[in-house]
Amino acid sequence: MKVLAVNPGSTSTKIAVYKDETPLLVRNIRHSVDELSGFPRIIDQFEFRKNLVIDELKANDIPFEFDAIVGRGGLLKPIPGGVYEVNDAMLDDIAHAMRSHACNLGCLIASELAALLPGCRAFIADPGVVDELDEIARITGSPLMPRITIWHALNQRAIARRYAAENNTRYEDLNLIICHLGGGISVGTHCRGRAIDVNNALDGEGPFSPERAGTLPAGQLIDLCYSGRYTRDELKKRISGRAGLAAHLGTTDVPAIVKRIEEGDMHAELVLNAMIYQIARSVGAASVVLYGKIDAILLTGGMAHSEYIISRLQERISFLAPVHVYPGEDELEALALNALGALRGELPIQVYQ
Numbered sequence: 125m126k127v128l129a130v131n132p133g134s135t136s137t138k139i140a141v142y143k144d145e146t147p148l149l150v151r152n153i154r155h156s157v158d159e160l161s162g163f164p165r166i167i168d169q170f171e172f173r174k175n176l177v178i179d180e181l182k183a184n185d186i187p188f189e190f191d192a193i194v195g196r197g198g199l200l201k202p203i204p205g206g207v208y209e210v211n212d213a214m215l216d217d218i219a220h221a222m223r224s225h226a227c228n229l230g231c232l233i234a235s236e237l238a239a240l241l242p243g244c245r246a247f248i249a250d251p252g253v254v255d256e257l258d259e260i261a262r263i264t265g266s267p268l269m270p271r272i273t274i275w276h277a278l279n280q281r282a283i284a285r286r287y288a289a290e291n292n293t294r295y296e297d298l299n300l301i302i303c304h305l306g307g308g309i310s311v312g313t314h315c316r317g318r319a320i321d322v323n324n325a326l327d328g329e330g331p332f333s334p335e336r337a338g339t340l341p342a343g344q345l346i347d348l349c350y351s352g353r354y355t356r357d358e359l360k361k362r363i364s365g366r367a368g369l370a371a372h373l374g375t376t377d378v379p380a381i382v383k384r385i386e387e388g389d390m391h392a393e394l395v396l397n398a399m400i401y402q403i404a405r406s407v408g409a410a411s412v413v414l415y416g417k418i419d420a421i422l423l424t425g426g427m428a429h430s431e432y433i434i435s436r437l438q439e440r441i442s443f444l445a446p447v448h449v450y451p452g453e454d455e456l457e458a459l460a461l462n463a464l465g466a467l468r469g470e471l472p473i474q475v476y477q
């Protein structure tokens with residue numbers, strides 16, 4: 125079986141080709157803030173990102189022959205985890221998605237490329253809208269605004285299973301706090317195989333991140349909305365696209381920021397340290413959700429490569445539980461294994477309604 129996995133992230137497009145369990149190609153194409161700023165909306169990046177995938181296959185002499193194409197995405201209605209076949213209801217919801225996110229393109233690219241090949245199936249797996257929150261975690265101080273979660277479900281699950289396998293146990297038997305430190309940051313509280321509390325990483329909840337604002341002062345936000353200074357779209361971007369490190373420092377490139385700090389940029393140091401402080405505070409909050417009974421804290425995502433970030437984070441959180449670091453992500457492998465499982469009939473293929 126041959127599978128193409130496509131993972132459009134906020135700062136990258138990642139692709140992989142698998143022949144059964146063997147990766148034939150794994151690529152991470154990074155996008156700078158400038159490169160993406162030419163596209164007014166993320167959905168406008170569709171042709172650009174799709175062509176990147178096709179070009180990468182050609183450049184590596186990979187024939188365009190697949191049994192399935194699986195994309196990460198998209199921001200649909202809240203649904204249980206697992207594999208879903210791309211269908212019209214899904215494409216329609218993506219076309220009218222309330223939330224713009226690069227992962228919406230994963231589902232569209234999988235669908236369009238699979239349609240070029242007779243018999244090829246298009247899937248998504250564990251999208252960012254997987255919702256397993258405890259009821260108590262949904263309540264906010266306003267009945268008008270219950271909490272929802274948008275998070276890195278695919279990678280957090282894959283890393284949890286990897287940690288469990290390395291420790292000869294099962295994800296379903298562990299209490300874990302998992303921090304995905306990517307362009308967005310999600311901090312998940314996993315209680316015996318269920319993510320019972322996770323921040324809405326995209327829409328203004330949790331730590332700020334390279335691209336996201338995280339939790340903001342609500343009163344000031346309302347004032348800004350009515351100030352007449354910004355359109356709705358501009359303000360949305362200031363929460364989930366050009367916020368966080370991008371807004372404070374003009375870049376999402378952590379190694380470049382660390383270099384600035386080493387060269388004496390004290391503002392960059394304050395901002396990066398503030399992001400680390402906010403991540404640690406979220407981990408502290410997650411620890412009480414689990415009544416302090418934590419088997420491990422797992423740090424993953426692109427920023428888990430950064431010694432600067434990880435060492436400072438560990439200083440603040442390692443008293444809570446053992447900390448393990450999984451730099452990068454297992455999303456491409458997780459997508460490919462989900463698609464293979466679905467093709468072989470080992471995993472149920474769910475229908476998005």
Ligand SMILES: Nc1ncnc2c1ncn2[C@@H]1O[C@H](COP(=O)(O)OP(=O)(O)OP(=O)(O)O)[C@@H](O)[C@H]1O
Nearest residue numbers: 133134135136306307308376377378426427429430
């Ligand atoms: N080797 C590295 N050292 C330090 N920081 C890194 C390294 N590689 C990536 N990063 C940082 O990680 C962040 C991007 O992480 P990642 O690639 O997981 O994000 P993404 O896939 O674009 O978005 P998301 O994970 O939110 O879907 C960027 O801020 C980048 O600078």
Ligand SMILES: CCCC(=O)O
Nearest residue numbers: 252274275308325326
């Ligand atoms: C679905 C991931 C959330 C984010 O990118 O912030």
